[in-house]
Amino acid sequence: MKRAAYILVRNPLSLTGVILIALVVFGALFADLIAPFPEHRGAVVDFANFNKPPEWPYLFGTDLVGRDLFSRILYAYRISLLLGVVVLAIAVPIGVTIGLVAGYVGGWVEYVLMRITDVFLSIPPLVLAMSMMGLLEPTLTNGMLAVTAMWWPWYTRLVYNLTRSEKEEGYVLAAEVIGASRAHTIFREILPNCVPSIVTKMTLDLGFVILIASSLSFLGLGVQPPTPDLGSMVADGAKYLPDSWWLTVFPGLAILVAVFGFNLLGDALRDILGVDQ
Amino acid sequence: MTGLLSLRNVSKVFTLGQREIRAVDDVSFDVVEGECLAIVGESGSGKSTIANMILGIYPPSMGTIAWRGDVLPARRELRHRRAIQLVQQNPLSSLNPRRSVGASLRLPLDVHGIGDRSHRADRVARLLEEVGLPADFMNRSPAALSGGQRQRVAIARALASESDLVVLDEPTSALDVLVQARVLKLLADLRDKRGLTYVFITHDLSVVRNIADRVAVFEKGCLRELGTTEAIFANPQHAYTRRLIAAVPVVADAEVALRNRLMENDDAAA
Amino acid sequence: MSAPTLRIADLGLGFRTWAGPVEVLHGISLHINKGERVALVGESGSGKSVTARIVLGLLQELKSARISGTVEFEGRDLDRLSARERHALRGTRMSMIFQDPTSSLNPVYRIAPQFHEVLKRAEPAISEAAARARAAALLSAVAIPEPERALDSYSFQLSGGMNQRVMIAMALANEPALLIADEPGTALDVTVQAQTLALMRDMVEEHHTSVLFISHNLGVVREFADRVYVIYKGRIVEHATAEGLFADPRHPYTRALLSAVPRITGGGIPEIEDVSEDYFQPLVVHEGCGEPEGAA
């Protein structure tokens, strides 16, 4: 604890990360209270105030149908974070288990599991998710499914490599000599030693899921209107550059702030938990 | 007389790419109940491979290993695992850094169903006391222990399953000399008290001289010489044994004299 | 009389860490006369390795390290030299041999270019061919059977003993005044260690090189050193000639250390304290090894 505080205080960037993420999560959780126009999250039209540059009470300006961009960004954060949490909640256990088993058991089990992982890794993540979203219907659930499908192999890779090096450690030999079961060795001995790396990667990935999800919706293959989404906001606004710059710049910066925050936080965790890259 | 553990014509061949490496070549010896048998050699001697085969990490390529007269199968039964335990060289690696000392010591008790569940914490405390550590160490992480303390925990873990044979794989070579002396003392005391049998794997002949009953000298996978410690040091038969003894850096004049006497024979022969 | 090769006076070292400051050296003093082999012997964490690194100037660049006291090399105070002048001494006037020879050589270059780099430190204009010829001669001097083949090898293709010989040859290539050997050969097999130590002794004797020999192994020290400093937790506790130390150890710590070494003549394992108040008793200096040469 003392060491964590020391690292945070000595590194202002890490502290910045903690603050940014605190703000983003706070804004998303209490959007109903903070957003000046909570009703603008949906299909609301206010032509009297459309396409306004940033001015009070429209902090980030309004879009082409007069909705407050600041309010919509807060609600978009909420959906992005939810997506990130759900995707990781499914992808991480799957990826980690496969990685542990492939790395520890070895032999043909390892060969088959890792070649399957290679198949998923050799389709560029965005392309795989795009194809799945296109072929299925672009709903939030399918979005989670598509992003999950492209995400688990990265955890398999990470944990597989960790397991292979942990397997050489004396404590694994000790467990085998004692006669502990494979399940015990894998999940009680090796897994705890992979946790710092996994947690660090998960922190970074919360940012990257937001990034990928926004990329999908930027191409029109993500969450559909009127649900607020940062990627589609940028895509819609890009047609009106450079005059209505706020339409793209603020949602774009919103993505940047969240992902940047998670990256800083992940770096800080890496230092605190002592994880090798 | 058959021993507690008998190796008969044991060989181990590893394949590395297209090469075959004969790590252990047709080795036979017995470990007698209650003795401390030192297995001595340098890197590439095959001593670690022999330890791993005794422990059942992998089976021999040829030959048999028997426990109290029963030939051990490639996949060990739990009772055989329980009977043969291990203390490794590096206690920093052999204790899981993410588990408490108590959890590491409890594992053999849980796996082999030793003692009543509710009394296992007491057992762990007694084990710690037996190796000279306070009972409240069970809540500590290995990182909070010194090298010598960690090695004591590793020894306690080997005792936990109430094994008959303990393989000691360079148990003191990562330790400072003062700590080494105390750990060696502990090992000797435990052997007397519990009637344990040791297979002591090491490259350090000065340690061997003071703890082993018999010595087996290995070079390049072959057993060069096997005899009582007294005999090996008084009158080593094999030139390699003599070279090994002569290479030990020594601190006392009596030791230099012994070394010179051994080398004279070789110089005369050469 | 010339100044001693190395004179360290009241050297202190502390580190700033997250748990607060940690003192590693509590003011140690030692000296090495020209052509002398001096050992600094102690257990892990005693501060013997950091001392070597301070002499080379490797720790001074660390922001978290606080260093006090003086280090004089051939009569020159290292603190008064400019960074450039201090840098110029390394690899030319002083060099170092490390514990693990195989990992101390760069894995992605062959031996020959690494030798070339080292020779260029003393003679920047040396050609590749000339460097190769010199290197081959140096490698035969350390009894490497096929120097040409070794030069064309990578470190991982050579045995640990061969790499150790390569390191010795490199360290002596520029005829340094001071050689620092940090636990040389500890990572090697005993028979190989014995051979390379004997070789190293012959080489430094031939070149009249002064040696700071750092080790935890009293047996090795006895075979190699003329004079010995025993260090315990950042303090020198005993200073003696090698003969004097092993015949008549006087400090309680030295006595404990010496009696803890198992003997090949037997005698069992003694009962020794691994921590004791007695070990902090003041420095014991044996007669005949007090002041450095050239001092008043």
Place this chain on the structure above:
Amino acid sequence: MPPVVRLLAKRLGTSLIVLVGVSMLIFTIARVIPGDPARIALGPNATPEQVETLRERLHLDEALPVQYGYFLRDLSRGDLGISLYTNRPVTADIAQFLPATLELILVAGLMMILIGLPLGVIAARYRGSWADHAVRIFTLLGVSAPSFVWAVILMLIFAFYLPLFPIAGRIADSYAIASVTGFLTIDTLIAGNLAAFGSAAWHIVLPAFALSLSGIGQAARLTRSNMVETYDKPFIEMARSYGFPERRIARRFAFRPSLIPSLTIIGLDFAAMLGNAFLVEAVFAWPGLSRYGVAVILRKDLNAIVGTVLIISAMFLLVNIIVDLLIAFINPRIRYSQRAS
């Protein structure tokens, strides 16, 4: 067999297995989706007879493994089927759109290596200093926004406000260049038209930079951390003990060993670029595979989707083989070891 050849053979074999896996995966996804592909392709106005004819032509009534068999048979003849969107062979479509994308990615990849690696080296050498922090912030920003956000921001600043670069396209409309390689920067040179080359080069700077920013960030961060790790190795301490200047230690002693682990990940970053190219192309109206890809995905044009994904994966695997060979070239341990792993 020399180790490098054995390594190449092994890698090619594995890649082939993986590619078959990719084709099975994408083929399965494409066939198990709800709805009748023939009906989707022909639109709601088609007669049942027309739908049935197409179903038969596409073997849609057969079992999935049989369909896959037909697909493999056609694939081995270099036939990926007809795009239901353009009504042309999928291979012809890809051949038309791929070069523009490939050119963009190659330039971006070059930027990633030429900018990212030096930044990483500088950050590692001056770790803890302001230069390290500056590089860290820059590289973190690079990876923290999707490439379309960078594309938009770069476009806004360097094309609209400071009209230094063109807003869209690959080359000014006034040039007509015969396609030889499909890479305009090369074709213009072949045509000997330097003005056209300038225009093409000018057009590619912003999109390639937007695409490479995240790769630059990854490459620099990775190089830094690997270098820092290398700095703790005994051979670096030995180099220090010999008094080599820090610059020389960074460039000669530490960089090459650090590059070995970095390269693998740089290869993987290429995969991300193959996907992100879709985003950047959309912003800069780059006439590459992106518009085609998004269009066929939105129309559920099965043959075209399968073909596009397969080609992209094959390119990814090819890049990785090249990276592995590069690593073998840099790392003597692989070239000379008995085990090629």
